[in-house]
């Protein structure tokens with residue numbers, strides 16, 4: 188228990204009567220100002236907090252109340268007796284009221300405050316106790332161990348499940364759902380033996396028959412139970428997880444009670460409120476609209492289910508898991524379309540030059556916009572064409588391919604980026620042609636001193652106007668290979684005999700300079716950016732409907748696989764929509780935010796807001812990013 192008041196005998200207590208709070212605050216602010224000048228850590232923040240206008244307004248109101256409530260003894264005041272009305276009438280009676288008294292009068296006369304206080308008065312006077320029937324008089328003496336529980340039935344479910352012991356025929360409370368009617372009563376517990384429901388003995392009945400009795404009952408329901416003797420103590424800590432899979436209890440034949448189950452989708456944040464059963468946990472979906480939890484399969488159960496499902500699927504050999512030793516296959520793949528490539532050779536060279544020229548023209552405020560080279564994006568397209576985008580994306584990276592199988596729930600924590608830490612990486616993701624790079628470029632152009640792309644690496648030789656570290660980091664194939672072996676690439680690919688890649692170090696360089704690094708990635712790179720090191724905030728750029736794209740992209744051009752650009756065709760829009768749907772279906776659990784790129788301006792504003800929110804507001808992030816590895 189806290190002591191009533193603690194005083195430090197060495198310092199004189201502050202007399203509220205001598206100095207008012209505003210004076211004290213002014214004194215504290217002056218002290219803190221001194222600390223700000225001395226550059227003491229955190230002083231700036233404290234100073235701005237203490238200077239906040241709302242704090243000063245609050246103190247004013249507090250002081251008015253203090254002054255008003257002082258003085259001659261007054262009768263006991265309570266909200267239920269109409270505190271605001273009483274103060275109002277007292278204030279009215281004051282002769283020559285001060286400015287503060289006038290302000291307080293205005294505040295208390297505000298209709299919203301009046302309505303709030305009046306609602307409080309009404310509620311506090313009401314009696315909400317249920318009207319319970321008297322206890323039965325003829326209770327036999329050998330029934331001391333019984334508990335009579337009366338619950339008032341409303342349109343909520345009881346929030347408990349029952350089971351029948353097939354050997355003895357006894358009926359037991361199987362589980363009490365967290366936050367449900369039975370749980371809130373605190374009178375029914377898992378393991379209690381049910382003897383009667385509304386006077387009907389339940390011994391030997393089927394659970395369905397008991398449910399029928401309950402369904403027919405109205406008003407108060409009386410349960411006679413033999414309480415469980417050794418009730419397990421619930422000492423579990425709260426656990427928050429992100430669902431990596433979809434779940435629907437109504438198509439799960441193994442769930443003990445489908446009605447008590449809770450459906451969830453990939454990406455949902457779940458608060459696990461009960462893990463006492465190894466197979467069936469209880470959880471609430473956040474943000475929570477209901478206090479009542481639902482049953483969900485535990486990690487081990489879900490793993491088992493997924494493995495069964497996985498074994499039931501036809502076998503796909505991992506033909507396109509790529510390492511450097513298999514790069515030749517990629518060359519073969521490119522050669523399939525060699526005729527087209529040769530036909531476009533000239534266009535390729537001249538368009539590449541155009542591309543470079545356009546990059547120079549996007550040099551804003553003397554800052555070069557990096558990371559907009561098309562080669563890496565074209566590598567992706569070639570691969571996508573050869574393997575079928577989704578197949579390539581998952582098979583390329585075997586760990587991410589099965590990560591949802593290994594981990595159907597990802598433990599998460601609420602994380603607020605610390606102003607002194609490097610910013611979170613912003614990773615944009617979307618189907619080719621949806622406008623990922625257009626949005627990224629626009630964001631960086633808004634403020635290139637704040638936002639920046641990462642300089643890619645390549646094994647191609649530099650051109651005369653290029654500088655290493657500006658357009659690209661130019662490195663040898665051996666150096667590139669070493670970086671690949673050391674997992675230094677977020678993603679990489681090969682185009683026309685040259686390797687291109689975005690490295691973790693290039694991103695870290697931008698972050699270390701204090702800027703926000705904004706890159707675009709393919710789905711398979713998600714695993715490389717969702718790390719404690721980069722703490723990526725993933726934004727999915729979603730295509731609008733085909734009709735909307737036709738309207739908004741009338742004057743836009745798509746870059747083809749051969750570097751030339753041409754106006755969008757109807758089939759391009761259909762492809763973008765299909766690829767977007769596919770991507771969302773497979774990877775939505777990793778998206779922190781989704782922006783529909785309909786109108787460019789509005790999408791850009793949404794992007795700016797999302798990027799700021801990622802740095803300034805608390806977000807759910809994997810617990811492993813925050814917790815040292817040996818604790819997880």
Ligand SMILES: Nc1ncnc2c1ncn2[C@@H]1O[C@H](COP(=O)(O)OP(=O)(O)OP(=O)(O)O)[C@@H](O)[C@H]1O
Pocket residue numbers: 564617618619620621622623624625626739740743744745746784785786787790
């Ligand atoms: N909302 C929009 N309205 C009109 N045009 C748009 C919009 N978003 C993007 N565009 C245009 O669509 C074209 C393709 O966009 P962008 O180059 O950004 O595609 P991408 O998603 O980066 O795909 P890729 O990497 O394959 O090029 C560009 O000409 C761009 O200006």
